[in-house]
Amino acid sequence: MSDHERMAGGSNLPEGQIELSEEYRERLLLAQRTDAEINAAVLRPMMETGPKFWIIVTTLVAIILWGLYAWGYMIYWGMGTAGINNPVYWGLFIATFIFWVGISHAGTMISAVLRIFKADWRRPITRGAEAMTAFALLMAGLYPFIHLGRVWKFYWMLPYPNNRFMWPNFQSPLMWDMVAIFTYLLGSSLYLYLVLIPDLAMARDHTVGWRYKLYRTLALGWRGTEGEWHKLHRALNIFSVIIIPVFLSVHSIVAWDFAVTIQPRWHSSILAPYFIMGAVYSRLAALATILVIVRKSMRLEEFLRREHFDALGKLVLVAGLGWIYFWFAGFIVEWYGNDPVIRELIHDEVTGKLAPLFWLQMTANILPVIFLAFRKIRTNLKWLLGLTLLINVGMYTERVLIVVGNLQRNYLPFDWGTYKPTWVEISIVAMTFAGFILLYTLFSRIVPYVPVWEIKEGRLRYSLRRIGRLWVPTAAEID
Amino acid sequence: MAKAARTSAEQKQEEKNRRWGMVIDLDRCTGCQACVVACHAENNVPVVGEQEAARGHSMHWIRIERYWEGEYPNVKARFMPVLCQHCGEAPCEPVCPVFATYHTPEGLNAQVYNRCIGTRFCGSACPYKVRSFNWFRPDFPEPLDQQLNPDVSVRQRGIIEKCSFCVQRIRRAELDADASGREVEDGEVQPACVQSCPPSALIFGDLNDPESEASQLARSRRAFRLLDFLGTDPAVVYLKGGETNV
Amino acid sequence: MEDTMNLMGLFRDSTETAQVLDSLYELGMLDRQVTVMTGVPYPERSLGRHVEWLQLPNIVLAGALVGFFLGLFLAVITPHLYRLDIGGHPIVGFPPAAVITFVFTMMATIVSTFVGVLWEMNFPEFSPKYYDKRVTDGYLVVLVEHNHSEESLVRKIFEQHGCDSIHIPERQPL
Numbered sequence: 001m002s003d004h005e006r007m008a009g010g011s012n013l014p015e016g017q018i019e020l021s022e023e024y025r026e027r028l029l030l031a032q033r034t035d036a037e038i039n040a041a042v043l044r045p046m047m048e049t050g051p052k053f054w055i056i057v058t059t060l061v062a063i064i065l066w067g068l069y070a071w072g073y074m075i076y077w078g079m080g081t082a083g084i085n086n087p088v089y090w091g092l093f094i095a096t097f098i099f100w101v102g103i104s105h106a107g108t109m110i111s112a113v114l115r116i117f118k119a120d121w122r123r124p125i126t127r128g129a130e131a132m133t134a135f136a137l138l139m140a141g142l143y144p145f146i147h148l149g150r151v152w153k154f155y156w157m158l159p160y161p162n163n164r165f166m167w168p169n170f171q172s173p174l175m176w177d178m179v180a181i182f183t184y185l186l187g188s189s190l191y192l193y194l195v196l197i198p199d200l201a202m203a204r205d206h207t208v209g210w211r212y213k214l215y216r217t218l219a220l221g222w223r224g225t226e227g228e229w230h231k232l233h234r235a236l237n238i239f240s241v242i243i244i245p246v247f248l249s250v251h252s253i254v255a256w257d258f259a260v261t262i263q264p265r266w267h268s269s270i271l272a273p274y275f276i277m278g279a280v281y282s283r284l285a286a287l288a289t290i291l292v293i294v295r296k297s298m299r300l301e302e303f304l305r306r307e308h309f310d311a312l313g314k315l316v317l318v319a320g321l322g323w324i325y326f327w328f329a330g331f332i333v334e335w336y337g338n339d340p341v342i343r344e345l346i347h348d349e350v351t352g353k354l355a356p357l358f359w360l361q362m363t364a365n366i367l368p369v370i371f372l373a374f375r376k377i378r379t380n381l382k383w384l385l386g387l388t389l390l391i392n393v394g395m396y397t398e399r400v401l402i403v404v405g406n407l408q409r410n411y412l413p414f415d416w417g418t419y420k421p422t423w424v425e426i427s428i429v430a431m432t433f434a435g436f437i438l439l440y441t442l443f444s445r446i447v448p449y450v451p452v453w454e455i456k457e458g459r460l461r462y463s464l465r466r467i468g469r470l471w472v473p474t475a476a477e478i479d
Numbered sequence: 480m481a482k483a484a485r486t487s488a489e490q491k492q493e494e495k496n497r498r499w500g501m502v503i504d505l506d507r508c509t510g511c512q513a514c515v516v517a518c519h520a521e522n523n524v525p526v527v528g529e530q531e532a533a534r535g536h537s538m539h540w541i542r543i544e545r546y547w548e549g550e551y552p553n554v555k556a557r558f559m560p561v562l563c564q565h566c567g568e569a570p571c572e573p574v575c576p577v578f579a580t581y582h583t584p585e586g587l588n589a590q591v592y593n594r595c596i597g598t599r600f601c602g603s604a605c606p607y608k609v610r611s612f613n614w615f616r617p618d619f620p621e622p623l624d625q626q627l628n629p630d631v632s633v634r635q636r637g638i639i640e641k642c643s644f645c646v647q648r649i650r651r652a653e654l655d656a657d658a659s660g661r662e663v664e665d666g667e668v669q670p671a672c673v674q675s676c677p678p679s680a681l682i683f684g685d686l687n688d689p690e691s692e693a694s695q696l697a698r699s700r701r702a703f704r705l706l707d708f709l710g711t712d713p714a715v716v717y718l719k720g721g722e723t724n725v
Numbered sequence: 726m727e728d729t730m731n732l733m734g735l736f737r738d739s740t741e742t743a744q745v746l747d748s749l750y751e752l753g754m755l756d757r758q759v760t761v762m763t764g765v766p767y768p769e770r771s772l773g774r775h776v777e778w779l780q781l782p783n784i785v786l787a788g789a790l791v792g793f794f795l796g797l798f799l800a801v802i803t804p805h806l807y808r809l810d811i812g813g814h815p816i817v818g819f820p821p822a823a824v825i826t827f828v829f830t831m832m833a834t835i836v837s838t839f840v841g842v843l844w845e846m847n848f849p850e851f852s853p854k855y856y857d858k859r860v861t862d863g864y865l866v867v868l869v870e871h872n873h874s875e876e877s878l879v880r881k882i883f884e885q886h887g888c889d890s891i892h893i894p895e896r897q898p899l
């Protein structure tokens with residue numbers, strides 16, 4: 001009898017308990033599938049790509065090429081081809097930058113934080129979340145280049161001894177940005193890759209041709225010896241612990257881009273935690289969106305089950321409540337203080353020209369919180385998809401309002417301005433969205449999307465046990 | 480990489496302990512915009528045209544802010560020239576990632592055009608919004624290109640620029656004074672705007688020299704500074720007009 | 726020195742595998758002669774092998790220190806190298822220096838963890854090794870390097886504990 005057959009309680013169960021235990025067994029994958037079948041189920045979507053896949057890829061590549069053209073156009077003719085002006089020096093580019101940095105926190109939350117808390121439901125979704133992090137950071141990392149007036153001189157921001165005898169200014173939040181995002185990108189990519197190695201070995205063992213060559217190179221000769229597992233585990237533990245302060249600091253640093261200036265409504269100490277909370281909210285929602293879509297398109301229904309979406313939905317709910325709290329905590333202080341410029345800014349945002357965006361933001365962020373309180377909705381995937389998309393629309397609007405709305409009104413009323421994005425900005429923003437989706441789609445087809453070894457490891461922990469008249473699943477306390 | 484000590488020029492500046500500043504008498508300002516034009520001419524600032532100005536891309540280093548007070552027929556216009564205040568505690572300086580803007584020992588907020596990579600962080604951080612950005616390639620249609628000032632570089636697209644208190648004129652005056660073996664006299668240095676103001680509403684001088692006209696006016700009862708409560712320590716002092724509540 | 730040969734046995738059960746290993750140790754096999762390959766990480770001492778001491782934590786610590794000093798250098802020393810005064814702030818302030826030092830420490834820790842773990846595992850290694858593809862299908866593979874004379878003993882131990890298949894492995898390119 002193999003390990004998991006024994007854990008499943010064998011076949012000597014009393015009549016009335018068979019259905020219940022069947023449900024548990026299905027949930028925990030106990031004895032439902034052998035390891036070989038799991039491998040095959042995960043590898044199958046990687047091998048089969050239908051025409052829909054290629055249509056999507058072509059469309060995305062077209063959008064990206066158009067965006068690259070727009071970027072080249074902007075570099076050649078100048079930043080004035082975008083909608084930014086005096087005084088709104090920063091516009092859609094920086095807003096999207098913050099949005100992507102926010103989205104990028106998904107992986108850390110799921111794979112690092114939940115790993116430390118030993119929450120087992122994270123197992124099938126960690127790789128999808130980590131991939132989200134890496135690709136969102138890649139897209140975010142484009143924006144510091146895109147919004148530079150003289151992008152060809154970007155290397156002056158790199159700290160290395162040079163013949164100009166000049167070092168960059170480390171007091172500038174943009175330098176912290178650069179370093180922090182690079183660190184986070186490095187960390188999450190390396191983490192993603194390390195966890196991937198055993199699964200690449202599995203893929204190597206089951207494929208032929210160019211795939212075999214690819215996985216063989218990437219698997220680095222992994223065999224699964226005890227020493228290798230032990231070292232991998234150690235490294236993953238260290239990574240999980242290290243990446244948490246990194247991700248907290250990255251988004252705080254991005255928030256400090258704004259909070260260290262004396263621009264009204266930017267200069268507030270709550271901006272950093274507010275941004276982090278907003279990021280948690282939007283990234284978990286984005287993760288849920290992506291998981292619903294991937295589950296359908298890659299037919300991973302048995303790995304991404306209702307209870308995963310239920311748990312994820314609960315996290316989104318908590319994050320949403322947290323966001324509402326932080327937004328209100330900032331808002332009440334500003335409203336009560338009655339500083340004339342801030343009062344004008346709030347008035348402009350709530351009832352003035354920006355009002356449609358503001359109310360869109362509030363509805364799109366608060367309404368889902370109410371709905372997600374119900375389990376029926378959390379586990380109904382269509383509703384979950386719609387609600388989480390709405391959340392991300394709301395969070396994107398919030399970023400735009402913070403960057404653009406607060407630059408439009410200044411201390412001297414003569415300097416007030418307006419902002420309207422042009423085709424250049426919209427094309428470039430669309431390019432990064434298309435880039436993210438394309439990278440993610442290609443990733444999910446080239447690499448096993450579900451972390452197979454982690455699922456099998458999880459299976460090792462569970463068994464069915466009898467308590468009184470019930471057979472219940474029990475989890476072992478192994479690491 | 481040399482451990483660069485202070486250059487001798489900077490050492491001299493430190494010894495002199497100057498603080499260049501400007502006094503703007505709002506009682507005299509008529510809003511004629513001569514200073515704006517003179518600044519454009521002196522500093523090779525391109526004119527962007529009506530359409531771009533409507534989009535917010537105008538590049539005036541000094542602008543006349545006009546506020547209307549009252550209802551018709553009792554309307555009054557108040558004029559206030561606003562230029563870079565050369566703040567002692569400038570919020571724009573720490574935020575530049577490449578040190579393109581820094582504070583000279585003689586009190587100028589310097590902008591190094593060649594170093595700027597165009598992040599526009601300084602523009603967002605400035606509370607007076609006096610920093611202009613080169614949104615496009617500068618355009619000097621003929622024969623304006625014959626009129627460019629050789630003492631000032633022409634900036635390419637993607638660079639932030641702003642009032643420099645006509646630092647080229649300050650340097651010229653200092654060089655002349657050095658060559659003649661004397662000190663720079665009060666009133667010898669006149670930025671373009673100061674030189675061209677018909678009612679002499681702008682006065683430029685050393686605020687640290689108690690004898691200079693600028694510092695004497697700065698101590699007047701009518702003196703105030705723009706957005707003083709922010710703590711930026713501007714070097715531009717305004718004198719209230721007769722009825723002004725600015 | 727007698728010639729050594731290798732035997733590979735495939736098992737499905739962790740308890741049986743642990744018993745196999747116990748029996749092999751009773752026979753007098755050394756740790757380095759026995760290799761266990763699994764597709765799933767089993768808890769550290771469950772198969773009866775001793776846990777090897779890792780250099781990884783030391784590598785990580787060293788990396789963190791390097792990063793700390795690099796960040797400190799960049800944040801505190803470089804502003805003095807070509808001095809440019811910034812209005813309103815000292816040349817070196819505590820908050821920016823703290824941020825930069827922290828981030829560089831983290832960066833170096835991450836890089837040293839990754840490089841350290843690869844170095845300790847001797848990756849990448851593409852030379853042909855003893856392996857069986859069925860490891861990833863859920864088998865526990867026990868690979869024993871032993872003298873020719875012990876072959877029948879090892880085979881008996883394998884068969885006694887429900888081995889699914891025994892064979893003499895060949896080096897495969899991985």
